[in-house]
Amino acid sequence: MVSRVLLIGSGGREDAIARAIKRSGAKLFSVIGHENPSIKRLSEKYLIGDEKDYKSIEDFALSSSVDIVFVGPDPVLETPLVNNLLKRGIAVASPTMEAAQIETSKMFMRDLLTRHSIPGNINYKKCFSEQEVKDFFDKNKKDVAVKPIGLTGGKGVKVMGEQLKSQGEAINYAIEVLQRDGVVLIEDRMIGEEFSLQAFTDGKNTSFMPIVQDYKRAFEGDTGPNTGGMGSISDVNFSLPFLSKKAPEDARHIINDVVRAMYDENIPFKGVMYGQFMDTPDGVKVIEINARFADPEGINVLSLLKSDFVETLYQIYSGELNGERLFEDRATVLKYIVPPGYGQAPLPGDLHIDPEIEKLDTELYYAAVSGTLYDVKMSSSRSLAILGKADNIPEASEMVDSALKYVHGSYYVRRDIGKKEFLEKKIMAASRAKS
Known part of the structure; x- marks a missing residue:
């Protein structure tokens, strides 16, 4: 029988999740806050409304006879949705409201690390x-x-x-x-290189994804106001060239310790756990622990995922997660197209996407936009994400830049993400910090 999967969320991250669900051969049902043209196209049925209106979502899940549910955005995890669906006998592969406190309360996260003497606390x-x-x-x-x-x-x-x-x-x-x-x-305040490590977990077992770095600052050279994320990179060896050799292993140990601590406190975490870490001269430090896929970093890893995503969701729900997931060993670069002034005073307009972009080896994801696949109306938030995959980061970055000429309209994008010169500066800075 073909699985019927309900996805909640309507951003670029959710577009990537929706595609992973479809690649698994499942039928997609969606709850979206705006009319994301890609998620609409992929869905058998969708509900447009407030993604935090958990009662309407519960009714939609029941009326659609879905088999399993996955939550994309963090604000939804702060509602009773997951708990209520589980009480109604619907499988969910996302954390309960209590377990989601690891993200929804930074105080809970810091205190948990303290209580269990987990390394990396600040x-x-x-x-x-x-x-x-x-x-x-x-x-x-x-x-x-x-x-x-x-x-x-x-x-x-x-x-x-x-x-x-x-x-x-x-x-x-x-x-x-x-x-x-x-x-x-x-x-x-911590000084060092930030990186993101995401993992599937069933409350006891974990399966790790490639490490990604997100670029939150609005302007090139990592300047300007913080944003939700202007782009992200991953590398072929599942680490990054400016991280210390021990950083990935230390981060994996910390996530495993957090999963065990939550299990021991009878609040098992089931879903995707995403750690934001900093590689410092004093070792890996925990900046945040989050309760869902990162955005944009989740798009990078999902574009590389070779394992069956829906099967993984069932394993998370049933507590039977086994083995590591399979990912392509390639570098990725993602750059978000945003309205001019994003991060301060955004000026959203309309974008036209040349259908010829589909012939390229890049991938185009739809975020906070409405309209059609080729003519979209921007909102004040991130609009489109273009992702390139290659044998190295600079090549993937160039692929994205080449694809930008197929997007017409007034927009801004950080072109420096993944560039050779930018990477070399990071590698040199990391080398100085270690010496």
Whole structure:
């Protein structure tokens, strides 16, 4: 019998997930927040609405007689959707609301690492009053990161020396977050190369994916405001050329430790766990642990996945995940096309995509757009992702740049992602940091 899989989400990441579901031979049913033309085309049936309206989604899942459900975006995991579907006897390969706290509460994540003495934790302080904030900064003279404890879409964290130019700015921002949320998290600032490691897990067993690096800053040279992610790279050896040799292994150990800790605390995590790490002179540090595929990094790994994705979802749900998944050993580069001004004051317009792009070896993913496959209306968020696969990162980057001429309209893209010169600077900086 052909599986009927329900996917929730309508971004570029979900477009990649939808394609993996279809490659597995399943029938796709979707809940989408906007009329993503690619996901609509792939779906047998779709519901357009608020992706956090869990009651409507439950009804849609039941009326569509779906066999298994997978959640794409993090805000959905903060709702009771997964718990309610499981209570109704519907299989789900995403974490419960309690397990998703590993992402939805940065405080929960830090405290879990502390309780179980998991390596990679960072010195942190939870402040519940303005006096606690002021007392912390009176005693601490190091640069710090100021973080809301909840979901921020990659845009709420501010770091001294980057978005925060002085201790005074850091204090003011910490108080702003505190007044809004009732608590603020302050962590030591880490210096090094960030990387993402994603893993399938059934609550006990894990299967790891290739390492990816995401580029959040809006402008070339890693400058400008933070965004949801302007692009991402992966390499042929499942690591990256500027990471230390031990970094991938240390990150895998940390994710395994987190999975075990959650199981031991009777909140088993089933789904995709995504660790955001930093390779520092003092070893690998945990920046965040997330409860779903990264965006855009999830698109990179899904484009390389050779194993049956839907079979993996069933193994996650049943607690019978076995062996490592198979991935192509190729380099990938992804670049997001965004409206001009994205990250500050976006000016969305219309884009026309030349159908000739389909003859190229690149892959085009649809994110926060509506319209048709060839004529899309942009929103204020990321619009299209172009991904190239090659024997090395610079070649994949050039493939993406060559494909951009088939997209017509006013848009912005970070062309430096994956470029040879940009990589060489990173490799040299990592070498200096180690010496």
